[in-house]
Amino acid sequence: MAIINWSSNLSVKIDKIDNQHKKLISMINELHDAMKAGQANDIIGKILNDLINYTAEHFKTEEDLMIKFKYPDYNQHKIEHTKFVQEVNNIKKDLEAQKMMLSLKVMNFLKDWLSNHIMKSDQKYSNFFNSNGVN
Amino acid sequence: MPLFVWKNDYSVKVNAMDNQHKQLFAIMDKLHEYMKVGKGSEMLESILTELSTYTQRHFGDEEKLMAQHGYPGIEDQKRAHKQFIDKISEYRNDIKAKKLVSAVQTMDFLKKWLLNHIMVIDAKYADFFNQKGVN
Numbered sequence: 001m002a003i004i005n006w007s008s009n010l011s012v013k014i015d016k017i018d019n020q021h022k023k024l025i026s027m028i029n030e031l032h033d034a035m036k037a038g039q040a041n042d043i044i045g046k047i048l049n050d051l052i053n054y055t056a057e058h059f060k061t062e063e064d065l066m067i068k069f070k071y072p073d074y075n076q077h078k079i080e081h082t083k084f085v086q087e088v089n090n091i092k093k094d095l096e097a098q099k100m101m102l103s104l105k106v107m108n109f110l111k112d113w114l115s116n117h118i119m120k121s122d123q124k125y126s127n128f129f130n131s132n133g134v135n
Numbered sequence: 136m137p138l139f140v141w142k143n144d145y146s147v148k149v150n151a152m153d154n155q156h157k158q159l160f161a162i163m164d165k166l167h168e169y170m171k172v173g174k175g176s177e178m179l180e181s182i183l184t185e186l187s188t189y190t191q192r193h194f195g196d197e198e199k200l201m202a203q204h205g206y207p208g209i210e211d212q213k214r215a216h217k218q219f220i221d222k223i224s225e226y227r228n229d230i231k232a233k234k235l236v237s238a239v240q241t242m243d244f245l246k247k248w249l250l251n252h253i254m255v256i257d258a259k260y261a262d263f264f265n266q267k268g269v270n
Contacts, residue, residue: 013261028245040238041231069267095237099176126148132204
């Protein structure tokens with residue numbers, strides 16, 4: 001079930017922008033549903049990318065209109081948009097950095113396995129198997 | 136040039152096992168290549184999935200052979216194999232947990248954005264644009 005339903009109190013009374021806001025709400029619902037189903041980890045990467053693509057389009061629509069009609073709060077509004085993009089990018093970068101660290105750990109673990117298991121423990125069975133006719 | 140290349144020194148003198156060990160080298164090499172081009176974080180999960188599938192088969196075959204011929208070191212080997220499998224599943228859980236944290240961060244942020252931006256800051260431009268004939 002959706003966590004947020006679109007309602008008229010969310011309307012900014014401009015159809016195109018309302019439609020774009022609805023798209024954001026559907027992303028929030030998609031993430032919420034996945035979290036409830038314990039599958040957030042499967043879609044968070046996609047959601048972050050979707051958000052980056054979505055905001056590039058949506059913020060441009062808003063800002064273009066503001067410039068065209070000389071909206072007095074344009075500068076302040078643009079700062080808010082920049083903050084959004086930064087926040088989403090930060091979450092994405094943090095996750096990537098953590099995964100990068102983990103990939104180093106995995107690599108070190110595998111190297112260690114190579115030198116301590118394959119090259120030592122497994123070597124111990126060579127003669128045993130060979131003398132049993134397995135080679 | 137591949138960094139992880141199987142050499143004769145690594146041979147356990149049982150062909151089937153050598154061939155399976157070569158597959159591990161190939162997986163390690165793949166991870167290393169991805170890391171080199173900055174894609175370690177992106178590919179880490181598929182590498183871990185591959186490792187988990189690989190070990191199920193390889194450790195299974197190795198242990199079967201040991202049991203068949205009464206290899207005296209089988210218990211040590213089984214213990215080491217289990218540690219490897221546990222470690223890989225620990226890494227996979229670790230990624231899941233990190234992604235879950237990102238999902239929660241994203242959700243909190245989006246909820247705030249909806250309440251503070253769309254419902255407050257965006258609402259401010261509704262009348263302005265409507266008066267200019269944009270709706």
